[in-house]
Amino acid sequence: MGNSCVTGASRSKSGGNLSSNVTLSSPEEQTTFKWTIDGFSSLLDKGEGCTYSSVFEIMGLKWYLKLNPSDKKTSEEKEYVSLRLELSRSSVKPDVIVEASFKLFIYDRSYGKHIEHKVNHTFQTASTSSGMSRMISLRKLKSPSSGFLVDNSCVFGVHIVKVVSSKANTTMETLFVQKMSIFNEAKTCTWDIDDFFAMKNPDYSPEFDVGGYKWCISMYPSRDGNHLSLFLHMKKPNDLPKDSAKLVELKLSIKDQENGNHLIRAGRFQASNNAPVWGWPKFISLEDFKDSSNGYLVKVKCCVEAVIAVAGSSKTD
Structure with a gap:
């Protein structure tokens, strides 16, 4: 997944700590994954690059989240916090298509006004990642009045609503x-x-x-x-x-x-x-x-x- 991958605990340039905690819903449900990043400023100190969650299993498939904490296109000045869901390649056979409906979240822990992006995406061998969703501007996230960044910690998540697997209509x-x-x-x-x-x-x-x-x-x-x-x-x-x-x-x-x-x-x-x-x-x-x-x-x-x-x-x- 590249050299920019950060998982577990690591040390930032400024000496602060960055830790990543994950929470899955109960075994009966197994539809939601929450990803807490403690020490978000340390993640920003690391500069450009995406951070990946650990692999989690929902509905019999293996997934992970990909976070870009400072997403900015060349022509833009504004930075965004972007998130996307990826399906592990080991979960996709060459002749299978996975159609998924899911919601990406960033949680507002102070006011309960979570931001969610609803996504429908077709995963297959050639494309195991959904499009990157810009969840919130970095400026808004870091605002003192924000409930998204509390004690230098923020929580992202995904709720998978529906997954349908089918044989690809493909001739090889x-x-x-x-x-x-x-x-x-x-x-x-x-x-x-x-x-x-x-x-x-x-x-x-x-x-x-x-x-x-x-x-x-x-x-x-x-x-x-x-x-x-x-x-x-x-x-x-x-x-x-x-x-x-x-x-x-x-x-x-x-x-x-x-x-x-x-x-x-x-x-x-x-x-x-x-x-x-x-x-x-x-x-x-x-x-x-x-x-x-x-x-x-x-x-x-x-x-x-x-x-x-x-x-x-x-x-x-």
């Missing part, structure tokens, strides 16, 4: 990327088109084999009226085991038949049962493609080249 994927030395060798496939203007929309290249699977290139000579589109297709995606995919490295190019300045686009995608096609719907504008100075279309002929390698695989659980 593991991608296995092969080392270069064991890549399937990249294969170059050339599609010579004798008459661009006679093509269907779309039209398909002859099939070819890469990595034990059959593929083809598709071209839309005018998919939207303004652009030429190019895609790579896995011809029989049902040959792949269910919930698996192949990581494919792809370079598609339209050859410059005059000057050798080919137009190349490259990418890496996963071909699967439900996503067997990948490419560029706007590979090149028709204006640029038909511009004779670019060499892509010579009279009615053009040439498309694909360089393909199967570079890995993935498994979805």
Whole structure:
């Protein structure tokens, strides 16, 4: 939890004592945690940094409070005392979401006018902390008339109203990327088109084999009226085991038949049962493609080249 964590008893720079006491509600209830900090000024003397309570258990889960006694953003002059509830990572499994409703408190021991912040928060592995709640300004807390700081002691707390745990609606994927030395060798496939203007929309290249699977290139000579589109297709995606995919490295190019300045686009995608096609719907504008100075279309002929390698695989659980 970082080097700024302070628990138990410690000695301040000024020689004062700082102690932290915790109180849980009775075993029958086990819904409230109170945290008394005796020697609050000593905590302030320690400078910037947050202080954590000990771990406590409520409703079968392990929690702790995080206190920032001098919370101030860069653009602000005013300091606040901020508090938040955190759920111990050991209490959160990767496939579980914990939805909690709770109240954060700072207790007014003189007048009984406690400050409370109601919070609803969803805890999961990637986010085990609720947002920091600014409970009270530090100036107000330290005011002589304040009932929140009595004899250099103040009390914070949390009351957990409701906790609901549920399975995360999450799909997990593991991608296995092969080392270069064991890549399937990249294969170059050339599609010579004798008459661009006679093509269907779309039209398909002859099939070819890469990595034990059959593929083809598709071209839309005018998919939207303004652009030429190019895609790579896995011809029989049902040959792949269910919930698996192949990581494919792809370079598609339209050859410059005059000057050798080919137009190349490259990418890496996963071909699967439900996503067997990948490419560029706007590979090149028709204006640029038909511009004779670019060499892509010579009279009615053009040439498309694909360089393909199967570079890995993935498994979805």
